[in-house]
Amino acid sequence: NAGVTQTPKFRILKIGQSMTLQCTQDMNHNYMYWYRQDPGMGLKLIYYSVGAGITDKGEVPNGYNVSRSTTEDFPLRLELAAPSQTSVYFCASSGTGPPAGELFFGEGSRLTVL
């Protein structure tokens, strides 16, 4: 099983550029999450979704947008990239909730904004 797949694994952006981080899961999970993790820090929730067509803000949503048109995909859009968005981004999914059951994480996407 592929589980949660994130692409790209690495990306360098220039200030002001935009890009989309892709996240796909093949477990038919309704719940999907985007986190960012700065070096040496914990995870911060950016956005989450409880099903296709439903998204909501997390702790740090500014500068990001998401959509959930299918159960499988939950892309994260960065508009006008800034150095403060340099981070590792993790996508996760869960098959149950609330309360949430086990979260399955992708391998992460390392983004550098210069």
Next chain:
Amino acid sequence: LAKTTQPISMDSYEGQEVNITCSHNNIATNDYITWYQQFPSQGPRFIIQGYKTKVTNEVASLFIPADRKSSTLSLPRVSLSDTAVYYCLVVSYNTDKLIFGTGTRLQVFP
């Protein structure tokens, strides 16, 4: 959402038992406690989840006292490969938001 507090770091030696405590004073009646492990450059991995008393699996045990205001993750006989960051998470019936705390960085020495 119940806020969690954990020690920032802990050190141990191979073969020892490690207990990591998490404080969650404002946990609600229907909330569950979940623990995750994260290795460098990887996403967190689920370890264990519990509601009260004791839960044990092949990796760890989770102890939750009657008042449920704290919980303790117990790792028996740690090895070097247990060096990681451990996160305590409170999950709730009332929200789908999953907020991670700062975690506890465990370093295991030979």
